[in-house]
Amino acid sequence: MNPLFKITYLYRFFTLLFLLSIPITTSLAQEPEFKQADGVEVVRKNCTSCHSAQLVTQNSGSRAVWVSRLRWMQETQGMPSLDPTDEGIILSYLAANYGQKASGRRPLLHSSLLPQNPYDLQE
Numbered sequence: 001m002n003p004l005f006k007i008t009y010l011y012r013f014f015t016l017l018f019l020l021s022i023p024i025t026t027s028l029a030q031e032p033e034f035k036q037a038d039g040v041e042v043v044r045k046n047c048t049s050c051h052s053a054q055l056v057t058q059n060s061g062s063r064a065v066w067v068s069r070l071r072w073m074q075e076t077q078g079m080p081s082l083d084p085t086d087e088g089i090i091l092s093y094l095a096a097n098y099g100q101k102a103s104g105r106r107p108l109l110h111s112s113l114l115p116q117n118p119y120d121l122q123e
C-alpha cells in the first residue's frame, strides 16, 4: 500500500473516531441531575431555583426527613409553600429515589488494621 494513502486513511479514521465521540461525551456531560422517575419534572421545577440539583441528590432520607427539610426551607430560607398535590409528588419522588440509607458511613476499621494511636505511645 502507498504510504501516503496509509496516512490519509489513518487521518480519516481518527477524524471519524473523534467526531463520533463528541455526541457520546456531550451526552455524558449532560447526564440528568435527578434520577428519571415519576415526578422528576415537578421536582426539577420546584427545587432548582435557589440551589443546584446536587444539593438535593447528595441528601437522602425517609419521607418524614424530606418533610422536615421542606419545612426548614419554608421557615428559614424563604421557600414558598408548595401546591399540596405537587408537594405530595415531590415527597414521594424523594422518598422513593433518595430514601433512607441503611448506613451512611462505612463501619470503623478494626484497630489491628490502623497505625498505632500516637496518644497511646509511652514516652
Ligand code: HEC
Binding pocket: 043, 046, 047, 048, 049, 050, 051, 055, 056, 059, 069, 070, 073, 077, 078, 079, 080, 090, 094
Ligand atoms: C426559596 C429557595 C429554595 C427553594 C425553592 C428550595 N430550596 Fe432547598 N435550600 C434552600 C437554601 C437557602 C438551602 C441552604 C443552602 C446551603 O446550605 O448552602 C437549602 C438547602 C437544601 C438542602 C440541604 C439541607 C441540609 O440539611 O443540608 C436540601 C436537601 C434541599 N434544600 C432540598 C430542596 C428540595 C427538595 C426543594 C424542592 C422541593 C428545595 N430544596 C427548594 C433554598 C431553597
